[in-house]
Amino acid sequence: MKPRIIMNFALIITLYSALTFYIGWNGWIWLHTAFGLQDKWIFGVILELISFSYIIGHFLKGIPFFKVIGAYWFGLLQYAILFLPLANLIALVLIYLNLPTTTIVKWVGAFVLAAFIVLFLYGSFNAYSPVVRKYSLAIPKNAGKLTKLRIAMASDMHFGRLSGISHARRLVREVNALKPDLILMPGDIIDDDPEPFIQKNFGDVMKDLSAPLGVFGVLGNHEYYGGGIPRYLTEMNRIGITILLDQVTNIADSFYLVGRKDKTDRDRMPIEDLLMNTEINLPIIMMDHQPAELKQAEKNHVDLLLSGHTHRGQMAPNHLITKRMFEVDWGYLKKNQLHTIVSSGFGFWGPPLRIGSRSEIIQIDVTFV
Structure with missing residues (x-):
């Protein structure tokens, strides 16, 4: 394999891992604050498994579960990249205004989750209703x-x-x-x-x-x-x-x-x-x-x-x-x-x-x- 191909592949994996970490960090902060979730390592392992499910499913063709989970992950990944920076900015502004941090994290996270649910329901309707x-x-x-x-x-x-x-x-x-x-x-x-x-x-x-x-x-x-x-x-x-x-x-x-x-x-x-x-x-x-x-x-x-x-x-x-x-x-x-x-x-x-x-x-x- 040519060095340039190896470098490009390494760059893609690094960028993808960084985005996954960013999404996971946001998810962990909300789950920990809103529900008291404690074991970050189990959360991290599950997140990594989900984020690479599509690739895993390509090799484990007899187990379609991974390909299905991986497909939905791609949708979540795209809109998380769009939604989360805005959510983080709103949370920072509200914290700067001296509003309670715990309350801000809970409600901003809840609104983001609601937005994902609405978007996924709307997108599924468009996909399956020609x-x-x-x-x-x-x-x-x-x-x-x-x-x-x-x-x-x-x-x-x-x-x-x-x-x-x-x-x-x-x-x-x-x-x-x-x-x-x-x-x-x-x-x-x-x-x-x-x-x-x-x-x-x-x-x-x-x-x-x-x-x-x-x-x-x-x-x-x-x-x-x-x-x-x-x-x-x-x-x-x-x-x-x-x-x-x-x-x-x-x-x-x-x-x-x-x-x-x-x-x-x-x-x-x-x-x-x-x-x-x-x-x-x-x-x-x-x-x-x-x-x-x-x-x-x-x-x-x-x-x-x-x-x-x-x-x-x-x-x-x-x-x-x-x-x-x-x-x-x-x-x-x-x-x-x-x-x-x-x-x-x-x-x-x-x-x-x-x-x-x-x-x-x-x-x-x-x-x-």
């Missing part, structure tokens, strides 16, 4: 016998431990209710490892997705992270979902459907090579998990580009980061002939929380003119 967002657009091309096309799109389900089987049933129910002609899933259908997806029989639920023109998907970065793509593809094939791997398919002699490998894949084809043999007089609809190559898609006559990946930051204010990373990190953008739609996703990564974003299914009504 909305249907509707877009209507026109593509000025002849699509054979088709004059209209309804697409149901869902991305970033991250099905596994926390985005569970009931959420999958919700997806099937909501998508089928739209009566789509075509169902598209632009990546991150599973959360890394395909084992929970297969073990919990997600496939038997998702095989009920129904559309006359078919159900198609592409790989997202998390399918690569899991390292089980062959097994995943076998399961998708079993349940009738076609995963396009840098492939172009002609749908009903009416339009091209293009599915790209994720940007994670070093061997993925450039758009111009992938579309080399397509006829530009037919509509071209493309799925690309990450909305990172809009200019190339526009240049190569793609009419509709569908992506996910960003989660719209998932937990505010992370959306400020995704807005800087991508030309469009959520919603709709038109560039000349190219219509781009980026979904915030149906599921979630890490904590089952959405603050400032909402789980969603996309309905796209296309008119060919």
Whole structure:
């Protein structure tokens, strides 16, 4: 391992440990003051175990408890970094005004805890209660016998431990209710490892997705992270979902459907090579998990580009980061002939929380003119 990588890793661990200590110190002061908790060493060991649960769960895959606890910890970590400095400042001001220190610690801590509870309840509702967002657009091309096309799109389900089987049933129910002609899933259908997806029989639920023109998907970065793509593809094939791997398919002699490998894949084809043999007089609809190559898609006559990946930051204010990373990190953008739609996703990564974003299914009504 290169020295620079070792130094960066050491820096990250040091910073992470410092943040964990800061959160733990605040928690200990409040618990000790409000409830008389005495054994700081037991508290410290439990905190360390929780803070590294996600990593532990990665190695102890047979014990999902650690991954679940670790996922919620990430949500707590982010908002503790935002809430606690403000709480500390308020407490210092009140102490400076000669108010009783014990009372201040108790009540400021209680307000912080209440804020976390409200935030987590609100975030959980947003995560598990999807909305249907509707877009209507026109593509000025002849699509054979088709004059209209309804697409149901869902991305970033991250099905596994926390985005569970009931959420999958919700997806099937909501998508089928739209009566789509075509169902598209632009990546991150599973959360890394395909084992929970297969073990919990997600496939038997998702095989009920129904559309006359078919159900198609592409790989997202998390399918690569899991390292089980062959097994995943076998399961998708079993349940009738076609995963396009840098492939172009002609749908009903009416339009091209293009599915790209994720940007994670070093061997993925450039758009111009992938579309080399397509006829530009037919509509071209493309799925690309990450909305990172809009200019190339526009240049190569793609009419509709569908992506996910960003989660719209998932937990505010992370959306400020995704807005800087991508030309469009959520919603709709038109560039000349190219219509781009980026979904915030149906599921979630890490904590089952959405603050400032909402789980969603996309309905796209296309008119060919």
